Every structure is written in structure tokens, then in C-alpha cells.
Amino acid sequence: MNNIRIILAGPRGKMGQEALKMIEETPHFELVAAVDSKNDGLQVKDLSGAPQSMEAPVYDDMENCLASIEADVVVDLTRPDIGKIHLELALKHGLRTVIGTTGFSNEDLERLKALAEEKQTGAIIAPNFAIGAILMMKFSQMAAKYLPDIEIIEKHHDQKLDAPSGTALKTAQLITEVREEKKQGHPDEREDLKGARGAELEGIRIHSVRLPGLVAHQEVIFGGEGQVLTIRHDSMNRTSFMPGVRLAVESVMNIEGLVYGLENIME
Numbered sequence: 001m002n003n004i005r006i007i008l009a010g011p012r013g014k015m016g017q018e019a020l021k022m023i024e025e026t027p028h029f030e031l032v033a034a035v036d037s038k039n040d041g042l043q044v045k046d047l048s049g050a051p052q053s054m055e056a057p058v059y060d061d062m063e064n065c066l067a068s069i070e071a072d073v074v075v076d077l078t079r080p081d082i083g084k085i086h087l088e089l090a091l092k093h094g095l096r097t098v099i100g101t102t103g104f105s106n107e108d109l110e111r112l113k114a115l116a117e118e119k120q121t122g123a124i125i126a127p128n129f130a131i132g133a134i135l136m137m138k139f140s141q142m143a144a145k146y147l148p149d150i151e152i153i154e155k156h157h158d159q160k161l162d163a164p165s166g167t168a169l170k171t172a173q174l175i176t177e178v179r180e181e182k183k184q185g186h187p188d189e190r191e192d193l194k195g196a197r198g199a200e201l202e203g204i205r206i207h208s209v210r211l212p213g214l215v216a217h218q219e220v221i222f223g224g225e226g227q228v229l230t231i232r233h234d235s236m237n238r239t240s241f242m243p244g245v246r247l248a249v250e251s252v253m254n255i256e257g258l259v260y261g262l263e264n265i266m267e
């Protein structure tokens with residue numbers, strides 16, 4: 001297999017540091033540059049938490065990096081607002097792209113899909129890279145056909161910027177593919193404290209918890225007459241996401257167009 005040359009955006013972040021280790025440990029991956037919010041001109045090995053063997057330049061601007069560096073794939077693990085911009089820039093340069101940030105609207109997805117097709121390149125947006133979380137979403141879609149009253153509780157660390165999580169949104173979207181929109185709870189229920197019933201997507205309630213000590217956790221709760229089914233996934237650390245990042249980088253080399261969700265590339 002030829003080496004896959006990677007530009008990583010967000011190398012100092014919690015996910016970025018894990019991704020650097022994963023790239024270093026993968027024989028056919030090669031880090032050719034990193035894009036950080038600062039530290040232009042340094043080497044990746046100079047960044048805190050980076051492996052000392054990584055002799056790739058750091059850029060503080062994605063456009064400069066793309067203009068200067070030959071690469072195969074851009075991996076973005078930055079922030080919801082920045083991931084979107086980086087994806088568009090990378091696609092315009094005809095580069096393959098793996099995006100771990102969330103917050104893409106349906107309009108964004110349509111626009112970026114058209115751009116990937118126009119540039120005849122591939123992109124993967126993965127709201128969750130953990131294989132267990134993908135299974136949780138698939139099992140939830142399966143269960144929703146039979147138990148259509150559903151609430152989602154997602155719990156994350158208190159540094160998370162977006163709510164609800166991309167995983168909760170993707171779970172709800174997958175469920176809406178197999179379940180009619182429905183009003184849940186009592187027809188006359190009221191919120192005496194705003195937000196008490198959580199957010200709503202086609203009748204599915206989504207509740208977001210943010211606390212120190214948490215990493216990334218989700219429960220999908222299905223209620224039926226005399227029974228409750230809970231499907232739950234926990235990421236205890238960020239290493240849990242790395243097999244999925246590796247799979248996405250390898251897979252994006254062979255796809256054309258935009259793929260939204262790792263479930264679409266898992267065999």
C-alpha cells in the first residue's frame with residue numbers, strides 16, 4: 001500500500017494529540033503538515049504533546065498550507081465552525097478530507113456534496129468515529145421500528161462547544177428514516193421550566209448533559225407498554241475514536257463524493 005500523506009488540523013487538541021500518535025503508529029500513514037491556530041513555522045515535534053519523531057511543518061492558515069504542501073488527505077479535528085471552512089478549502093484544492101467536527105446543516109451537506117462531486121474527490125464527515133457508537137446508532141434505528149417512543153440523553157465533558165452532540169443529531173436523523181414524526185408524551189404536557197423536556201427533532205427529545213469527568217456517552221431510551229429498552233455507548237477515552245479515524249482515512253482514498261457517517265463505510 002502506498003503511504004497516505006496527511007495534513008492534520010488541530011494537532012494540539014485532545015483529539016489531535018491522539019491522532020498524531022495514531023498516525024505515528026500506522027506504517028502507511030505519513031504526517032506532512034499540521035494546521036494549528038498558532039505556532040506558524042514551528043515543527044510538529046515542537047508542539048506540546050506531539051511525538052518527538054514528527055518532523056512536519058506547522059501552518060496557522062489552511063490556505064497557505066494547501067498552497068505549499070503536497071498531500072492526499074486533510075483530517076480536521078478543530079471546532080465546529082472551523083471544520084466546515086477547512087472542508088470547503090480542502091475540497092476546492094481537490095484534496096480528500098476526513099472531518100470529525102460536527103454542526104453541519106442539511107444545506108451545508110448538500111453544498112459540500114455538490115463541491116466534492118464537481119472536484120471529483122472524496123470526503124467523509126463522521127459525527128462519531130467510535131465503532132461502538134456507530135453500532136449504537138444502527139441498533140437504535142433497528143429498535144425504532146418497533147418502539148417508536150424515544151428519548152436521547154447525551155453526556156459530554158464540559159469543554160464541548162456544540163449541543164446537542166453530532167452523535168445525538170445523527171442518531172435522531174437515522175431514526176427519522178424508519179419512524180413517522182410523532183408527538184411523544186401527554187398531548188397537554190407543558191414545560192414549567194423552559195427546556196425541561198429537552199430539544200426536539202421530529203418528536204424525539206434530546207437532552208444534553210455537560211460535566212467535568214465525562215468524555216462522550218449516549219443513551220437512547222425506548223419506551224413501550226410495560227417495558228423500557230436502553231441502548232447505551234460510552235467512550236472512556238479518546239483512543240476509542242482512533243480506529244474509526246484510521247478507517248476513514250483509508251476509505252476516503254477510494255470514494256468519490258461526500259459520505260456523512262461512518263456507518264456508510266463499515267462493512
Ligand SMILES: NC(=O)C1=CN([C@@H]2O[C@H](COP(=O)(O)OP(=O)(O)OC[C@H]3O[C@@H](n4cnc5c(N)ncnc54)[C@H](O)[C@@H]3O)[C@@H](O)[C@H]2O)C=CC1
Pocket residue numbers: 009010011012013014015016035036037060077078079080082099100101102126127128129130241
Ligand atoms: N467525530 C468524533 O468522533 C469526535 C469529534 N470530536 C470533535 O472534534 C473536535 C475537537 O475535539 P477536541 O480535541 O476534544 O477539542 P479541543 O478543544 O481539545 O481541540 C481543538 C483544537 O483545535 C484547535 N483550533 C481551533 N481553531 C483552529 C484553527 N483555525 N486551525 C487549526 N486549529 C484550530 C485548537 O487550538 C485546539 O487545539 C470538536 O469539534 C469535537 O466535537 C471530538 C471527539 C470525537
Ligand SMILES: O=C(O)C1=N[C@H](C(=O)O)C[C@H](O)C1
Pocket residue numbers: 102127128129156160161162164165166167168215216217
Ligand atoms: O466533542 C466531543 O467530545 C465529541 N463530539 C462528537 C459529537 O458531537 O457527537 C463525538 C463524540 O461524542 C465526542
